[in-house]
């Protein structure tokens with residue numbers, strides 16, 4: 001059983017590690033995700049909904065249309081649905097993830113949740129059609145092999161900007177983008193605050209020990225002052241980083257300061 005009381009099979013530590021690729025660049029390869037999702041039934045990257053629902057809920061209303069990008073085999077959409085949001089669209093680049101998610105949601109009776117195969121770099125939606133766009137760990141994939149995190153490779157920046165431009169385009173004029181990420185604010189802020197965007201920028205953290213980052217971007221609300229918590233960012237120590245992440249098969253460390 002997982003912490004939410006769901007009976008979906010959760011991989012054991014050994015099983016989780018067996019999905020880890022031999023090189024970080026594999027996370028950028030759609031075949032890696034297809035192979036992984038063929039065998040893996042449920043895995044929550046970063047944390048499950050119970051850890052950050054208090055941060056999301058103030059920005060949701062039952063009549064809102066929500067887009068989740070890079071759903072994988074996460075239960076985030078189910079949790080949102082159980083919370084009263086019925087107009088949910090999930091996308092993923094992996095056809096296997098999409099097929100399995102469609103089957104899982106149908107078997108649980110969540111027929112209204114749409115699941116589509118689509119690339120976040122080229123979102124197949126019309127302008128201004130979602131109230132909220134959410135991603136959890138999906139944009140982090142773009143940064144796994146990005147070189148110096150202070151000065152990412154142009155290819156990485158181009159992909160991240162294409163994603164953000166698409167998200168900004170499909171959001172309604174007062175829509176909100178929520179990005180849940182390993183990437184620290186000093187690495188993400190230059191992208192989120194590019195001149196292309198009208199959204200405001202706020203962030204907070206959640207998690208015990210290791211802090212995950214919760215970014216909130218409100219379209220049409222940009223001000224000259226950037227947002228963020230008043231307290232100093234507590235950087236994770238490397239031991240916390242190892243403890244927390246080694247069971248996640250995660251190698252997104254390009255976004256973590258080496259201490």
Ligand SMILES: C[S@@+](CC[C@H](N)C(=O)[O-])C[C@H]1O[C@@H](n2cnc3c(N)ncnc32)[C@H](O)[C@@H]1O
Nearest residue numbers: 033044045070071072074092093119120136137
């Ligand atoms: C780190 S996993 C996160 C999965 C899920 N959001 C979660 O929190 O458990 C990254 C997901 O992004 C998907 N993905 C990678 N590149 C993508 C792209 N260009 N467009 C859409 N999805 C993508 C992968 O197939 C995978 O499901």
